[in-house]
Amino acid sequence: MNRRELLAFASALGLAPSLASAQDADPAAAARDAWLYALPLIEMATTRARVLSAPGAAINVLRHDRELTDHTKRWVTTPNNDTLYSSAFVDLTQGAVILTIPATGTRYYSVAVMDMFTNNNVVLGLRTVGGQGGTFTLVGPGQAATGMNPTRIATSYAWVLIRTLVNDDADLPAAHAVQDGFSLKGPEAGAPPVFAARDAAPAAYFAAARQLLAADPAPPTDLRILRRTASFLGAGPFDAAAAAKGVETARMIPILAKGRQTFINGWSYPRANMGDYGQDYLYRAIVAVQGLGALPTAEALYMKAAGDDGTGLYKGDGLYRLTLPKDLPIDSFWSLSMYEATADGQFFFTDNPIKRYAIGDRTKGLKRNTDGTLDIWIGRTDPGGERSANWLPAPKAGPFSLTLRTYLPRAELLGGQFRFAPIKKA
DSSP states (O other), rough: OOOHHHHHHHHHTTTTTSSSSSTTOHHHHHHHHHHHHHHHHHHHHHHHHHHSTTTOEEEEOEEESSSSOOOOOOOSSSOOOOOEEEEEEEEEESSSSEEOOOOTTTTTTEEEETTTSSOOOEEEEEETTTOOOOOEEEEEHHHOOOOSEEEEEESSEEEEEEEOOOOOOOGGHHHHHHHHOOOEEOOOOOOOOOOOTSSOOOOHHHHHHHHHHHHHHHGGHHHHHHHHHHHHHOOOOOHHHHHHHHHHHHHHHHHHHHHHHHOOOEOOOOOTTTTTTTOHHHHHHHHHHHHHOOOTTEEEEEEEESSSSSSSSBBOOEEEEEEEESSSSSSSOOOEEEEOOOOOOOEEOOOTTOOOOOOEEEEETBBOOOOOOEEEEEEEOOOOGGGGEEEEEEOOOEEEEEEEEEEBBOOEEEEESOOOOOOOOO
């Protein structure tokens, strides 16, 4: 695809709800759309293989991370440093899986159950269940909805991702006790095969996509795009030349998307369909690369800062400042996370001398202004003096990005009546 064609497609990134276009009859365009459509399945399968490669890991077995994520953990892009993760991939082909949630009191938690297309089929947490816990029966396609609190999952394989809030290091034992109360009980199942990853050659990528779709079929609402892309996701015939051209373009889309976000007062706010995408296949593909496992907006809002030039990246060596009001319109917690940017469009925590990867409402020692507002100082070097208490370290070199998380946002934040102030150069 030439530059003109690429820019024309990129201009639709924030507009078109699906990948359908006037180029329906173009085999390369079909390959492009097929690659993007299948990308969430590929990313989920890659994550599943990574999770199951850990010692002691198995299907239908919940594993707990006992430490907060830091710069050494790179199993999923844009992680948080606020919650402990508990994770399992479940196989519902052999029968239902029983999920038990303990009583958590007022501690924030969420249990997101995502299908293989990365949609949050259900989020069980303080917002939906409360702090009393309960037992839930995860039921796969075509299975009878029996058992306690039957919960329908759209695909036979699914990802259970649990977040348990940690206040500080002293709170870790109590958070571990809550984690230990979560459990999964289901039939024994073998690990599924390992599939080609995002960077695979087109033929291998599409072969993996076809296998994944066979294991976890798409919903009927996707029939149109599956018919248009049958040469690559269906029975064929496979057009190798069109696949090469289309995939080359498709791989650029998540990268282009980073530079085409809409920023309001210095922040990019997620779409209302974050985490439950419907036919918005393009947005779904972009989030799969840039924020796999994202929660729906009712549960959490993730805002990305505009960066130096509206690309979402900061490259300067100077000091930046974010000022937050005394009170935020949220019912749980907030944090500002620092990430170093990788060449393939992913974001991970960066090593720093004070081991601070995020600043939030639970960060000890923060110094507020006399009016209750909070200045956060962002830079590669310690700003010194009283500013040191509120310093969020940036990487020693290279581009970085900032994500502001707000959990259980109130209506004024969800509806746009409240907006954050921009990050400014100090």
